[in-house]
Amino acid sequence: MSKEIDLGDYDIGIIGLGVAGSNLARLLLPHLKVIALDKKDAKGDCFDESFHKPCGGLLSQGAQKCFANQGLSLPLEILSSPQIFAINTIDIPSKIGSYIQKCYVNMERHRFDLWLKSLIPPHIEVWHNAFFKGLESLPNTHAKDTGKPSYRGRFYVQGQYYTFNARYIIGADGATSYLRRFLYPHLKTQTLVCIQEWFKESNPPMLACYFDEKITPSYSWSMSKEGYFIFGGAYLHHHCSSHFKQQKKDLASIGFVFGEKLKRESCLVLYPTRLKDFVCGRDHIFLVGEAAGFVNASTLEGISGAMSSSRILSEILNRDDSDAHRSYVRATRILVFKTLFRAYVRYPFMFVPFIRRLVLKFGILRVRKGMHKGQIQ
Ligand SMILES: Cc1cc2nc3c(=O)[nH]c(=O)nc-3n(C[C@H](O)[C@H](O)[C@H](O)COP(=O)(O)OP(=O)(O)OC[C@H]3O[C@@H](n4cnc5c(N)ncnc54)[C@H](O)[C@@H]3O)c2cc1C
Secondary structure (H helix, E strand, O other): OOOOEEEEEEEEEEEOOOHHHHHHHHHOOOOOOEEEEOOEOOOOOEOOOOOOOOOOOEEOHHHHHHHHHOOOOOOHHHEOOOOOOEEEEEEOOOOEEEEEEOOOEEEOHHHHHHHHHHOOOOOEEEEOOEEEEEEEEOOOOOOOOOOOOOEEEEEEEOOEEEEEEEEEEEEOOOOOOHHHHHHOOOOOOOEEEEEEEEEEOOOOOOOEEEEOOOOOOOOEEEEEEOOEEEEEEEEOOOOHHHHHHHHHHHHHHOOOOOOOEEEEEEEEEEOOOOHHHOOOEEOOEEEOHHHHOOOOOOOOOOHHHHHHHHHHHHHHHHOOOOOHHHHHHHHHHHHHHHHHHHHHHHOHHHHOHHHHHHHHHOOOOEEEEOEEOOEEO
16 A cells, blocks of 8 residues: 555545535635545445435425525526425325425435535535545644644545645534544434335325334335335334335335336434434534434434534634634524424424324315325325
């Protein structure tokens, strides 16, 4: 192996260019010297075969609001066909379902990530295929912000190791964040295994979610995208494959047709249900997006949390705040509260079985029936 190459000093090192990392890089001003790394290549593919991020690709109203307040508009190529305005919400054990109106934007997640990355300005030094491998503190730089680098980061690109020094390190590395584990090794935030399979479309276009507390504490979903029928769910680690298989059988029994299977994807999603699961970082390391816990534990939506936390951090870093960490913790309090509020207060009627069955049975919020005689409509 060749010797490590030292890239020198930076103000900021961003680890991960998903939604949060790309948005942060987009918003940082040119006076900051920034290096940004992602293990995916420039086309968004990954040499790490285990990384195939399944994502619904649905922009919630919260995410749309982030786009609105950050002055962003989505190009047409990112949208996916069809756009659907109601979600068929089905309680599997009681076989009751209702279409409930929802204002999601259906988009192609991969194209969305690439587009967001394309907005990163040229003054940010972007490294693709760059696998972040570790971090060490530089001596005597934490107690007081001296403006000098506090950490030495290490990454490799196709067998060559590189190092860099940075004053701030940003963990935007998602659900399995290295930096989250590095800073909080004893924080055991629950994760769920998401499994998703793609089939040739053989059902009428539909967006649906399924609840069955015997199979998952979360939920599962299906959607139509550009001629594909996609079925996925979030499961406890134990028996995730068998529960996924069981749910496919349950869906077939209510009338879904699974055509030819084209691909299977899986990944972990963070399931932050406690206040302590939200962590902003410390000692010149900041966490943003899912790495910080900003994902709704009920709906598993995280794009709005990634967009908001990265915008908040960019404002603090751009003004060279002398107590950047405290400012970030303060400024993200509302976001923590909103994420927990949305998970526990806004959606409990769907996640508490008794309330859900009442809502579905009595047609509260219903725009039309989702099931008829035990079969999907
Ligand atoms: C099945 C599923 C469906 C979802 N559906 C929706 C949805 O419909 N709507 C919604 O709003 N949210 C959805 N989410 C949540 C959403 O995808 C995430 O919350 C969001 O992507 C978080 O953004 P992020 O930037 O924090 O992390 P990510 O988007 O995961 O980005 C992390 C980045 O870090 C990089 N990285 C990781 N480790 C390293 C390393 N060691 N070195 C270098 N780079 C690294 C990765 O390559 C990646 O680019 C879904 C999640 C799942 C699992």
